[in-house]
Amino acid sequence: MNLWALPSTCTEPNVRIMLLNTNKEKAKPVITTIRLNQILHNAYDLLSREKHYINNLNVFPVPDGDTGLNMTLTLQGALNSLKSYPLDSIDIQEYLEHFTESMTLNSRGCSGVILALFCQGISKSLKSTDKSEPISNHHISIALCNGYELAVRETNDPREGTMLTMMKVLAERFDEYEKKERKNVLIIAKRIIPDLEETLKQTPEMLPVLKKAGVVDSGAMGFLVLIKGIAFELEYSESIIKPIFTIANILLISKYVRSFVSGRKYGKQNHLVKTVLTGIPSKNISNINLSNIINLFNNLLQKKDNGKLIESIIQKSDELSETWNPNIKFRYCTEFILESVSLNKAELRSNLSNWGDSLIIIHSNNIFKIHLHTNKPKALLKFCEGLGKISSTKIDDMKKQHRNLISEDKAYYEKDMAVLLIVNGSGFADILRGLGVTDILFYKKIKPSVSQIQNALLKTRAKNILVAADDSDILPALKSAITLSKSNIELIESYNVIQLINIMYNYSEIQDILQNAKMIRENLDNIKFCKIAKATRDFTEENITVKKGDFFSIYQNRIILSNRQKETVIERSILKLKDTETLITFYCDKNGNNTNKIVSKLQSKFDNITFESYYGGQNKYDYYITFE
Amino acid sequence: MKKKILIIAGDNLGIANKQIDYKDFAYMKFPVIINDEEFKESEEYTAAYLIERFKKEKVTAHTQALLKGDLIKIVESAKDKYDVIFHVMMGSRMSAATFQMCEQVRKEYADIIPIINIDSGQVVSGVGSVLLRLIELFKTSDDIASITAKMTEITEKTFTYLCLPDLGFLYRGGRIGKARSLMGSILKIIPVVGLIGDETDQGVLPIGKGRTKQAVNKVIIENIKQKMQKYKIEAIKQIVILHMEDNDSPELKDLEAQINKELKFEKLIVGHPRFCEAVHTGPGAWAATFSLK
Numbered sequence: 001m002n003l004w005a006l007p008s009t010c011t012e013p014n015v016r017i018m019l020l021n022t023n024k025e026k027a028k029p030v031i032t033t034i035r036l037n038q039i040l041h042n043a044y045d046l047l048s049r050e051k052h053y054i055n056n057l058n059v060f061p062v063p064d065g066d067t068g069l070n071m072t073l074t075l076q077g078a079l080n081s082l083k084s085y086p087l088d089s090i091d092i093q094e095y096l097e098h099f100t101e102s103m104t105l106n107s108r109g110c111s112g113v114i115l116a117l118f119c120q121g122i123s124k125s126l127k128s129t130d131k132s133e134p135i136s137n138h139h140i141s142i143a144l145c146n147g148y149e150l151a152v153r154e155t156n157d158p159r160e161g162t163m164l165t166m167m168k169v170l171a172e173r174f175d176e177y178e179k180k181e182r183k184n185v186l187i188i189a190k191r192i193i194p195d196l197e198e199t200l201k202q203t204p205e206m207l208p209v210l211k212k213a214g215v216v217d218s219g220a221m222g223f224l225v226l227i228k229g230i231a232f233e234l235e236y237s238e239s240i241i242k243p244i245f246t247i248a249n250i251l252l253i254s255k256y257v258r259s260f261v262s263g264r265k266y267g268k269q270n271h272l273v274k275t276v277l278t279g280i281p282s283k284n285i286s287n288i289n290l291s292n293i294i295n296l297f298n299n300l301l302q303k304k305d306n307g308k309l310i311e312s313i314i315q316k317s318d319e320l321s322e323t324w325n326p327n328i329k330f331r332y333c334t335e336f337i338l339e340s341v342s343l344n345k346a347e348l349r350s351n352l353s354n355w356g357d358s359l360i361i362i363h364s365n366n367i368f369k370i371h372l373h374t375n376k377p378k379a380l381l382k383f384c385e386g387l388g389k390i391s392s393t394k395i396d397d398m399k400k401q402h403r404n405l406i407s408e409d410k411a412y413y414e415k416d417m418a419v420l421l422i423v424n425g426s427g428f429a430d431i432l433r434g435l436g437v438t439d440i441l442f443y444k445k446i447k448p449s450v451s452q453i454q455n456a457l458l459k460t461r462a463k464n465i466l467v468a469a470d471d472s473d474i475l476p477a478l479k480s481a482i483t484l485s486k487s488n489i490e491l492i493e494s495y496n497v498i499q500l501i502n503i504m505y506n507y508s509e510i511q512d513i514l515q516n517a518k519m520i521r522e523n524l525d526n527i528k529f530c531k532i533a534k535a536t537r538d539f540t541e542e543n544i545t546v547k548k549g550d551f552f553s554i555y556q557n558r559i560i561l562s563n564r565q566k567e568t569v570i571e572r573s574i575l576k577l578k579d580t581e582t583l584i585t586f587y588c589d590k591n592g593n594n595t596n597k598i599v600s601k602l603q604s605k606f607d608n609i610t611f612e613s614y615y616g617g618q619n620k621y622d623y624y625i626t627f628e
Numbered sequence: 629m630k631k632k633i634l635i636i637a638g639d640n641l642g643i644a645n646k647q648i649d650y651k652d653f654a655y656m657k658f659p660v661i662i663n664d665e666e667f668k669e670s671e672e673y674t675a676a677y678l679i680e681r682f683k684k685e686k687v688t689a690h691t692q693a694l695l696k697g698d699l700i701k702i703v704e705s706a707k708d709k710y711d712v713i714f715h716v717m718m719g720s721r722m723s724a725a726t727f728q729m730c731e732q733v734r735k736e737y738a739d740i741i742p743i744i745n746i747d748s749g750q751v752v753s754g755v756g757s758v759l760l761r762l763i764e765l766f767k768t769s770d771d772i773a774s775i776t777a778k779m780t781e782i783t784e785k786t787f788t789y790l791c792l793p794d795l796g797f798l799y800r801g802g803r804i805g806k807a808r809s810l811m812g813s814i815l816k817i818i819p820v821v822g823l824i825g826d827e828t829d830q831g832v833l834p835i836g837k838g839r840t841k842q843a844v845n846k847v848i849i850e851n852i853k854q855k856m857q858k859y860k861i862e863a864i865k866q867i868v869i870l871h872m873e874d875n876d877s878p879e880l881k882d883l884e885a886q887i888n889k890e891l892k893f894e895k896l897i898v899g900h901p902r903f904c905e906a907v908h909t910g911p912g913a914w915a916a917t918f919s920l921k
Binding site for chain 1: 693828842843
């Protein structure tokens with residue numbers, strides 16, 4: 001029996017699709033493009049709100065806890081790209097075509113890519129519509145079937161109990177209801193929701209790994225949320241979020257029950273542990289398996305020495321633990337766009353299938369969107385560079401994401417990439433923010449601890465973080481914090497604030513984290529600069545004697561000159577260091593009140609150079625002076 | 629027999645009409661709204677006129693989509709005289725309304741005269757550059773299919789970089805796209821944005837930033853060098869550069885000097901700023917378009 005088979009209507013050959021009622025005489029568009037855009041925005045809002053709940057269900061194919069985020073970012077990218085389109089002058093087919101194309105380009109993770117395939121099938125189906133007539137429900141029905149079929153056909157090893165099953169039920173029920181009731185498409189969609197909810201409940205029975213993990217499928221849940229958003233099933237003020245324990249809590253409770261029934265004695269705490277375990281309100285347990293374990297445990301407490309019950313609790317607890325802690329065979333979720341006029345999909349599939357698993361390819365014109373789990377993402381990208389033009393690369397470390405999912409201090413990802421810079425000086429912090437830094441860890445005199453850096457990394461809520469500090473002394477703490485972080489981190493080993501500014505000159509949000517890190521490392525030392533400080537003791541270095549209270553200039557970690565007068569040190573430093581540069585910038589500390597005077601004097605002496613000054617607020621040096 | 633081909637474009641070309649060496653050329657003017665009053669390019673209403681008003685009166689300005697009536701007028705008068713019409717358009721992401729309108733007209737006239745809409749994916753000198761490359765192709769062939777295919781390759785290998793001292797103009801004109809990330813700096817920076825033919829995102833993209841005019845010119849040179857390396861290009865086919873206020877400005881001279889020093893190329897054209905372009909660039913901007921293949 002073909003599990004993936006659909007009603008025969010869906011396979012009607014070459015049906016020309018028109019929109020709306022089958023009663024052509026009274027036909028009027030059910031949905032305008034503007035309305036469709038509103039509907040999709042509503043679905044996006046709902047999905048975005050529920051994403052963390054969906055993330056917590058993510059156990060299949062890999063428990064990396066990002067299904068909700070991936071679906072949200074996929075939809076967000078597609079809707080953002082449509083902002084520049086004149087919605088009042090394009091028809092639904094054109095809207096869907098642009099929407100689907102953007103969705104393909106922005107799709108992330110298995111769930112995002114399968115969703116993009118589903119939409120591509122719908123769009124292709126509706127594209128052939130006779131535009132002089134409105135779209136009928138019948139044609140929407142066929143489009144849903146085509147969307148489902150494309151999603152199944154292009155997914156490697158499609159499984160029942162996932163988002164694909166939900167798509168099938170949606171297509172089947174829509175077909176059934178539109179024949180029976182000639183109603184508005186949204187009313188039909190609303191009618192299907194109970195069927196989808198029932199199917200969602202059944203997903204653990206269809207996919208054993210879900211049952212063992214005690215959850216429904218995350219992608220299927222995400223799909224239900226989307227359909228609810230589309231059908232305006234929920235007002236924005238309502239929520240489908242149920243009280244839920246984190247995965248870490250679920251595993252911990254299960255572990256406690258297991259050790260309790262295995263005979264572990266908790267001494268004086270024995271009674272307390274029992275009270276806590278039996279006192280967990282069942283409404284707070286959304287994990288089906290844990291709920292069963294607790295029920296069995298309560299039964300056991302009433303029927304002492306029941307060996308079978310104990311065995312059953314231990315078995316379920318072990319299953320729960322194993323399912324949430326699998327051996328991740330292929331570590332990196334890798335995605336990219338490949339453009340090629342000569343490649344065909346079958347050839348590409350055969351070229352890529354040996355690199356890992358979960359391969360999904362979406363093909364549109366000369367563009368291939370590729371999703372693959374592999375252990376060699378960089379080698380894979382290099383290989384694919386030989387096949388065509390690569391862009392929009394994204395590599396997620398699923399082991400790190402999994403560690404995050406099951407940890408007690410779970411990070412709730414909101415975005416793909418962030419830049420975290422650790423900096424002294426409030427002026428510099430503002431300057432860096434203005435240059436596009438998303439996150440700043442600002443410190444005054446005391447350098448940040450491992451735990452402060454770890455918190456700052458967590459606060460970025462990003463899967464990928466580019467991180468750097470303005471002092472090499474911070475590097476050891478930074479490296480320790482990185483080992484504790486669950487995000488994928490690229491460390492730029494910088495050691496001064498001017499390099500941080502340079503990082504932001506070279507950072508581009510359209511590049512992925514690896515491309516950015518490469519470009520930044522290549523150009524890290526491109527800005528020439530010196531530092532001016534006041535001596536707090538007498539010393540001699542590089543044959544230059546500096547007396548307490550003198551000012552001295554440091555260039556490339558060496559003292560180049562000193563003098564009693566600050567202005568003299570500055571002017572001589574400029575004369576010594578300037579080459580063909582045309583802009584000299586002063587970043588002063590909090591005592592730099594007279595900087596403007598110094599700058600205007602210098603401006604009159606150096607005609608061909610522009611001088612600018614900014615407040616840096618740094619502790620150590622009176623000035624950083626850059627030459628650009 | 630040689631085919632009779634008409635080329636149509638808007639007036640956002642980054643080159644002057646006199647630089648277009650093709651007699652069968654018609655162009656439409658984008659409506660420019662300045663303080664709620666409509667203007668179109670003329671001898672009086674030029675880029676210099678608008679920039680002057682930006683500086684002195686702080687006026688607000690925006691552009692509107694091309695008018696369908698203007699296009700139909702051209703197509704109507706051309707349909708019996710020509711075998712085919714090529715319409716070189718600005719990037720569809722930059723003015724989706726114009727693109728949709730042109731597509732509608734193409735479909736409406738499908739049985740009367742073939743219209744080939746070329747989505748240049750570009751603005752300013754990028755559109756002009758694609759237009760000049762098309763004219764060059766007509767000199768060697770009139771095979772429509774091969775010209776169309778070649779044009780796809782040309783647009784994919786066309787890269788425009790704009791140095792915009794004030795991104796506010798791009799923002800107010802609704803074209804900022806991802807380049808928004810370059811806004812709001814405390815440091816005086818010159819942002820470089822680009823329309824990059826081989827990017828899947830055909831909007832305005834943030835390319836880089838620098839504090840000096842030489843530095844941003846270097847950003848452009850380094851970017852195009854990377855593209856040349858990527859496509860194994862020895863010499864660039866055509867470069868168009870222009871300044872919105874003064875083609876003799878030090879920054880454009882510096883860019884020209886860096887190009888001459890660092891890049892191999894076949895042709896360098898100094899373009900001409902157009903009225904509607906000044907709306908989105910504002911004063912002090914300069915641009916360079918590289919057509920690699």
